[in-house]
Amino acid sequence: MTYDNVLVNKEEKTAVITINRPESLNALNAKTIEELSIVFGELEADSTIRVIVLTGSGEKSFVAGADIKEFSDFNQEKAEQLARNGQNILFNKIENLSKPVIAAINGFALGGGLELAMACHIRYASENARLGLPEVTLGLIPGYGGTQRLPKLVGKGMANEMIFSAKMIPAQKAKEIGLVNEVYPADQLLLKTKELAQMIANNSPMAIGKAIKATNLSDTDKGFETEMTYFGELFEMDDKREGVSAFLEKRKPVF
Structure with missing residues (x-):
């Protein structure tokens, strides 16, 4: 099956999913979330695939956030449903997938992009990556699990600092606080992520x-x-x- 916003490449026991909206820094819109949900479901059912790598296209961005244009005029009911639907069909789905999902964060991971990475089981980042939850600058809070998953990864105090200040942190800082596992030069990120995937794929x-x-x-x-x-x-x-x-x-x- 072909998708408009997602690319899938299978290599031995590993599948690499690439969010392919470089013109919008791979921002998450409803269609992309739906396509990702379908892809993850298909790969979970594929007995030849044991590990999944998730990354973004281009050299600038993993996922720069949600596509704000899509929900700028939503009312309370629509906004809550947007968050609930995204959690149910994608973010929770990734977290509870029976196969490990590794995020290869190749640039900006902001808002929904960082929330997507946090739903994955392991996170590797490139040296140029920048991570943050800027929702409060829009008068909002993270809606795809950011207030729940970030404290579990970095502790409540650091999570509060990141969420309240809306600041971006560099990849090395993200590693220091436990938000990402490893940091690599951009041209080595996918290679190193695949190496880890292969190690995992060899196990039970x-x-x-x-x-x-x-x-x-x-x-x-x-x-x-x-x-x-x-x-x-x-x-x-x-x-x-x-x-x-x-x-x-x-x-x-x-x-």
Whole structure:
């Protein structure tokens, strides 16, 4: 299937999704969100794909934010529905996907763009990346999970500082506070992200799927119980038998 605003490239066990609206710095509009939702659903169902990389086209921007022109005249009901719909069909979908999603942040990640990156399981950034949540400069607050996911990643105090001030921070600062995992020169970002994707793809997809679910519950009272349950369930699965056999036979497992 072809899309207007999204490109998909499959390489071995990894799929690279590129948001392709360079003329608007890859800003998220309704159509792009819908297309991304469809693509993620298709890739989750594709048994040949184990890891997904998400990036933006061009050298300037991952996603520069939401397309403000689309909602500038919305009333309360429409605005709330916009946020709820985006969370349900895309942001929560990514966070709860059974396959790891790595954001390759290749420039500006602002507003909805940073929220999109935060919904991913891992974030790598280029040295020229700039990250921020500028919504309060519009008289708004983040509407795609920014007030919820940012404190979990960087702590409440730093999250408040970023949200209240609306300032952009450079990639290295983002790494220092735990917002991104690693920072690379722009021309190495995708290569390094794919290298990580390949390392992950070689591991047990069954175990990784369970790990995602358990980790997503780490800040709830269900976290420990879920971990113990999944730990036990995996003992009945083929991947555990292959992994343990490979270890005992001193060979690499084939999952």
